[in-house]
Amino acid sequence: MKIYNYTDLSQSKIKELCSRQIEDDKLVEERVEDIIKTVKIDGDKALFNFAKAFDKVELYKLFLDAEELKTIASTIPDYAKKAIETAYQNIKAFHESQLKTEDKVETMPGVICWRESRAIEKVGLYIPGGTAVLPSTFLMLATPALIAGSKEIIVCSPPQSDGKTNCYLAYCAVLLGIDKIYLIGGAQAIAAMAFGTQTVPQVYKIFGPGNRYVTTAKTMVQNKVAIDMPAGPSEVLIIADETANPSYVAADLLAQAEHGSDSQAILVATSNEIIAETLQEIELQIKRLPRAEIAAKAISNSYAVLVSDLETAMSYSNEYAPEHLILATESNESLIPKIVNAGSVFLGNLTPESAGDYASGTNHTLPTSGFAKAYSGVSTDAFLKKITFQHLxxxxxxxxxxxxxxxxxxxxxxxxxxxxxxxxxxxxxxx
The missing domain is CATH 1.20.5.1300 (Single alpha-helices involved in coiled-coils or other helix-helix interfaces)
Incomplete structure (x- = not known):
């Protein structure tokens, strides 16, 4: 992890550090464009071929039905079932609280205006597979969709090597009452939901995080279908003062780093000692991680910035616009009004970002790559349209x-x- 002193950084260097540009972006765009075009032309045939080429699985059908999901779900350990149920209840409670009925407004005598919410009828949910299968994402996307009242919920997730899905995703489907999971991953899943195939229904809006191929595909299909936001490789920025616990900070940085080698874990600290002790903790903790190799690559592409005060730290964070912002500081309350750009914020030394990833109730599908400057994370509102009314x-x-x-x-x-x-x-x- 590189260390920068903020006073040595020019404005152009700060913009470069905050850009998240990757050398082969153009190559990714070309590949995704080709995948989308192939799915549009060949439909299901393309999806079977891509499963064989990318997932190394020969599928005989593109989905698991309710009975198959129920059978797979029955193999889930009891402790995992209870954890999923607890997370679901918290996510449900938080997202139900977002349903609001707006008042009618009489803008002048006899002119009455108001808005009413209507669910987006057909939505597509992308649940990443790749190096980690994410039942938490299933809960984060399907729960608000159900609360909003979406009538048709299409779920896509890459197949496992056995051509099935795992017991965690299957149990989420059973718990949520979703009777089908389409075994499709990557850019091809986004294309299938955007344009429809012989098997996969076309949707009106696509939700879900993913790798650069998924994110690029979502941005490319926006002339055909709405998307929640650009949500690519995961990232965290931690602001730490002298009261921060280096072992906690290191653990939070590594929690993001283990998502993928293209994840970013940024530390902005007011103390040289905190930076040095955090780096030592990273070295100790990373050795014990099953995904140590992935985390190490991400850490090598990440950095720390030494700042003179929290005001400067906050300024840098707002320029970076992190997906996850952790305030490992003593003065959290005074910093809250200064937060302009962030996806989700975690306050204090006892609030790990993992809590929001899984079970506190807030949504973990958040804008990345600086898009927190203009986008919000997924909420119940994301599955709703607002229709205006007026009566004279x-x-x-x-x-x-x-x-x-x-x-x-x-x-x-x-x-x-x-x-x-x-x-x-x-x-x-x-x-």
């Missing part, structure tokens, strides 16, 4: 009519003006 009484028409007539005439739109004038004449008893 006779009083309202009289009050607002001349304003609309004048504005319509100023824009040269006579029919717009007439739509008001005819009504006004009618209510006034004029022809």
């Amino acid at each position: 009484t006779q009083e309202g028409l009289n009050n607002i009519g001349s304003t609309v007539e004048i504005l319509a005439a100023s824009e040269g739109l006579q029919a717009h003006k007439n739509a008001v004038t005819i009504r006004l004449n009618t209510v006034k008893g004029l022809k």
